[in-house]
Amino acid sequence: MSLTMKNISFIVGMILLFLILWGAGYLAGGPEGYTGFGESADISPDDEEITFVYAHKGESAIYTAPVSGGNAELVTKAAEGNYLMNPTFSPDGEAIAYVEQWEDDDEHPLGKLMLFNHADGGVKELTDEKGLVTEAAFSPDGQSLYFSKAGVYTNYSPIASENPHDFDIYRIDLNTKEIEQITDEGAYDMSDLDLTPDGETLMYRSYDGADQLVFHDLKDGSETTVTPIGDFATGVPMIYSPALSADGKYIAFSDVARTSENGTYIYEGYRMPLDTKQAEQITSFGEHVTKPVFFNHQDKLIVTVDKAFATSSEPDYSYWVVNADGEGRERIQIEIP
Template sequence: MSLTIKNISFIAVIILLFLILWGTGYLAGGPEGYTGFGESADISPDDEEITFVYAHKGESAIYTAPVSGGNAELVTKADEGNYLLNPTFSPDGEKIAYVEQWETEEEHPLGKLMLLNRANGEVKELTDEEGLVTEAAFSPDGQSLYFLKAGVYTNYSPIASEQPHDFDIHRIDLNTEEIEQITDEAAYDMSDLDSTPDGEALMYRSYDGGDQLVFYNLEDGYETTVTPIGDFATGVPMIYSPVLSSDGNYIAFSDVARTSENGTYIYEGYRMDLESKQAEQITSFGEHVTKPVFFNHQDKLIVTVDKAFATSEPDYSYWVINADGEGRERIQIEIP
């Protein structure tokens, strides 16, 4: 056998061995599962802290950290095999509501609403384990939690993937823990639930032939639809993760600003004046910008940026931006 053939054979064996070891986990860096920050973050009422989800090799936990960056503090962990979503501060900052989800044997998710008392670390399950809760929002007085619950997890089209559908809004009184259903819509799509500052209405994103913002009056059930006006790459708004400002005058959301060379939508942050409905682009990351959150006492927002959008795993980071689009700074967080 020639020296060249021997060298080729040796290299082939090494490559084969590497692939076998990688596949069996010896070189894969430990157990499988996503490691990194979650998509959504929330800011405390005093603008000093953020709360977010961080996963380590698939194990999900909620942390807090200074808005200025620094060391994160563990708040609570998910039960084994479960994952946490959408943490949100109460109006007094003393509690954090979040959703804990898991998958059934049929690979359909279920989810329950959870409430953490920061003073003593006590965690309460506010809903049972039979439904699919996706997110929640506090009332301005902190006495209630409104939450979205899906009725089914299915696909209504043979070419679509299975997703939660048949949504309605529910309310739980945090003093009595009594639950009531607020709407009776069984909506195809409903997300990004928020409360107006006066507590008289709820806002959510819906889809009815196109993305739209809906304001639901809690007194009479009357709904008002709002459609942003702006320079969107798709010609019509494709609204993602809308949120109200603390004074109720503005809505921030992400939308398609342009299309990349390979055809991927590039989402940037927008801010809309609620009176004029005019939306202006306020970020220019050139990445996937999502989940804006207004500061309560400053003209700033936190946004999540995904540098690996449309790939197998996200790469989220949190940034503080000025509401006028001038200036940005990454929140550097150290996970213990």
């Protein structure tokens, strides 16, 4: 056999081998989708566990893990094609509320409020599939859940991307399942629901020409706004993911601490006493710090750090414990089964 015929036979053989392997699935790519931790985490009432979302090739599930790190335990999975977000512990630690979202035929998100119960491992749908629920917060007595829901998913400017808008807040009684509307604002933006320890005031972040913290009195419906004072790189606060401390005396949030050489905003964690409104920077990761959560019985917080912020199409989240005074930090090392 000539050298040319040998080369042709070799090439034909390699093509046949490639097709066989492809057909058997050995060379086919795995399922597409994000693999990694979700942005938000919550801490249990006894400060022993965190709950979070972890996605594997686009399939998301909620887990718990020790705050000290270690093996994660599966709580519940999303239905096929859906994704989970914003898990939060009930005040007694026996339930976890979260949001399950998916896309309609127009690729617009829809979302419903869900509740997992540790006692029987059951999952309940608390809202229907017609709206776009984004997050929820338990009342201090654990008898109600407050949740935010968007009225539309659109862009109000031709140069802006589509996002949820026309927000209002609702409350569901977990005993009767009755739902009542708390606000009637149709807000452009509304997020990060929280309640004061006495359960009488609802806190949330809103945007009205500038970022602001809003305190909504649940008795008379009156509202007051709070604007942090601090050394922010943008000159004015750009409040992101605010959280209220267990005693109601402090608010933690992330804001722009500086700008990188290429102009990217570097977000760090801040803590602000409500009586002075003077915010102090408490982290120095030099990355994108977000979603602070106060411990309930210790002067510490959990923050989420995204090492891939503004450098990749997919995030690279990790969870860290930081001291409230800014001294000391430790990563929560979690093993996913």
